[in-house]
Amino acid sequence: MSSFYDPRVNDDGSYDTLQIEKDGPIDWVTLNRPESLNSMSRELMLELQHYFGHLYTNFDTRVVLLTGAGRGFCAGLDLKEDRSDEGGGPVAGMRTQRRVSEIMMRMRRAPQPIISLINGPASGGGFGLALASDIRIATPNVRMNAAFIRIGLSACDVGVSYFLPRLVGSSLASELLLTGDFIDADRALRTGLVSDVVAPDELLPRGRAMAESILRNSPIGVRLTKECLNMSVDAPSLESVIAMEDRQQILISQAGDMKEGVAAFREKRPPEYSDS
Numbered sequence: 001m002s003s004f005y006d007p008r009v010n011d012d013g014s015y016d017t018l019q020i021e022k023d024g025p026i027d028w029v030t031l032n033r034p035e036s037l038n039s040m041s042r043e044l045m046l047e048l049q050h051y052f053g054h055l056y057t058n059f060d061t062r063v064v065l066l067t068g069a070g071r072g073f074c075a076g077l078d079l080k081e082d083r084s085d086e087g088g089g090p091v092a093g094m095r096t097q098r099r100v101s102e103i104m105m106r107m108r109r110a111p112q113p114i115i116s117l118i119n120g121p122a123s124g125g126g127f128g129l130a131l132a133s134d135i136r137i138a139t140p141n142v143r144m145n146a147a148f149i150r151i152g153l154s155a156c157d158v159g160v161s162y163f164l165p166r167l168v169g170s171s172l173a174s175e176l177l178l179t180g181d182f183i184d185a186d187r188a189l190r191t192g193l194v195s196d197v198v199a200p201d202e203l204l205p206r207g208r209a210m211a212e213s214i215l216r217n218s219p220i221g222v223r224l225t226k227e228c229l230n231m232s233v234d235a236p237s238l239e240s241v242i243a244m245e246d247r248q249q250i251l252i253s254q255a256g257d258m259k260e261g262v263a264a265f266r267e268k269r270p271p272e273y274s275d276s
Helices: 042-053 089-109 125-132 147-149 160-168 169-180 185-190 200-215 219-233 238-252 254-267
Strands: 020-021 026-031 063-068 114-118 135-137 143-145
Touching: 020 125, 026 042, 026 185, 042 089, 042 114, 089 125, 114 125, 114 200, 125 143, 125 160, 125 254, 135 185, 135 200, 143 147, 160 169, 219 238, 238 254
Parallel strands: 026 063, 063 114, 114 135
Antiparallel strands: 020 026
């Protein structure tokens, strides 16, 4: 068994509540607790934290597709799980809180684009997982909400109050956070919270097509693009963003990938990047 704060990783590198399928440079990551709408147990949170933490130095995985098993994406914290063995007080409480919030920070720190394929309800921590992703694709039955405020807590949790206003603006973010009401797939698409809504049987193919579109680009270009986007969101000025962009472009222009990209464009063929 794992401890309260360490994940259990099986001898073959697999997890118990998180399914990882390697598909070349794509990782298909499935929250695998369908009997509870993939609610976040202690074990699932630790496994997600462990997986995303190892992506930072993993150059073989270039895109992550995140979804849920069964009929839901993630229903948030598993409120039925017994946590009485973790003790009380602010120190134990902070450790428990950081167990889930650290997942979102590691998702943003990971250089790989993360595409959430939202196949059903995404509430509380599940909403946080979706918002921490780079791209969100949903099915028509998707409903998302900041469920924390519905159980007596603040709606500002696991990065939701950071991501949401940056994605949809402060007015809609305030509405969703102060009420805890659900946003459906149609409104999520209209407000830019998700980039596409597709039929359930088209969700995985649409995610793969999106991943393939990313994979046709230079690996270093994709990694630095995500990094620059992350920093640009909070940049103090246009000048600071352009300074960062200028340095990135000069850095990348010295790599072999740019030479290959230009040659492929001139020769009207797909580029073959070596990531060197």
